[in-house]
Amino acid sequence: MDRKQPDIDRVFHALGDPTRRAILERLSNGPMSVSHLAEPFEVTLAAVVQHLQVLEDGGLVQAEKGGRVRTCRIEPAGLAVAKQWLDDRRNLWERGFDRLGELLSEPEELR
Amino acid sequence: MDRKQPDIDRVFHALGDPTRRAILERLSNGPMSVSHLAEPFEVTLAAVVQHLQVLEDGGLVQAEKGGRVRTCRIEPAGLAVAKQWLDDRRNLWERGFDRLGELLSEPEELR
Numbered sequence: 310m311d312r313k314q315p316d317i318d319r320v321f322h323a324l325g326d327p328t329r330r331a332i333l334e335r336l337s338n339g340p341m342s343v344s345h346l347a348e349p350f351e352v353t354l355a356a357v358v359q360h361l362q363v364l365e366d367g368g369l370v371q372a373e374k375g376g377r378v379r380t381c382r383i384e385p386a387g388l389a390v391a392k393q394w395l396d397d398r399r400n401l402w403e404r405g406f407d408r409l410g411e412l413l414s415e416p417e418e419l420r
Numbered sequence: 421m422d423r424k425q426p427d428i429d430r431v432f433h434a435l436g437d438p439t440r441r442a443i444l445e446r447l448s449n450g451p452m453s454v455s456h457l458a459e460p461f462e463v464t465l466a467a468v469v470q471h472l473q474v475l476e477d478g479g480l481v482q483a484e485k486g487g488r489v490r491t492c493r494i495e496p497a498g499l500a501v502a503k504q505w506l507d508d509r510r511n512l513w514e515r516g517f518d519r520l521g522e523l524l525s526e527p528e529e530l531r
Contacts, residue, residue, distance in 0.1 A: 334512075
């Protein structure tokens with residue numbers, strides 16, 4: 310299977326749309342066919358397929374064709390990239406907050 | 421301070437742009453003025469201000485005016501919302517993978 314590291318721009322772009330996040334939420338319960346996946350969405354099947362392509366590009370979904378049915382499932386690589394970026398930021402932010410706390414506790418004339 | 425729960429659409433939309441993520445990366449090192457923040461970016465100050473507005477709307481940045489200087493800092497609420505969503509998906513995905521594993525270990529005629 311050809312799995313490269315998902316591009317972080319594509320990952321966050323994919324996650325930035327409510328319909329795409331809803332697709333991921335639906336797929337969180339397990340793999341399903343595109344037509345089954347599309348059922349609850351009030352958009353055309355073509356629109357769902359387009360969203361799936363963006364999710365595939367972001368490494369968040371894998372689709373496999375078996376006979377006439379295309380089955381989609383969650384691909385955790387994209388999730389891992391997003392989570393890593395958030396964790397890295399949080400670690401730095403927390404250090405930044407510590408520094409802010411120190412700064413605010415200094416007498417005003419020293420700031 | 422008026423802090424409401426950030427809207428998840430706005431959070432991920434804000435994170436879906438590389439310049440905005442670069443702004444957050446720069447702010448991860450500590451609070452700074454808008455003009456200092458904008459220095460390394462090859463976009464206009466007005467564009468940085470617009471990106472900051474999107475980040476504020478997503479609960480990822482707070483800006484405060486002190487005299488003539490507007491100071492920006494990371495606001496962790498938006499980050500927490502994004503992380504929670506990713507964690508929730510992952511928990512479900514992992515359960516889904518367990519089920520997929522069970523399915524794949526069944527004899528083919530039972531699938």
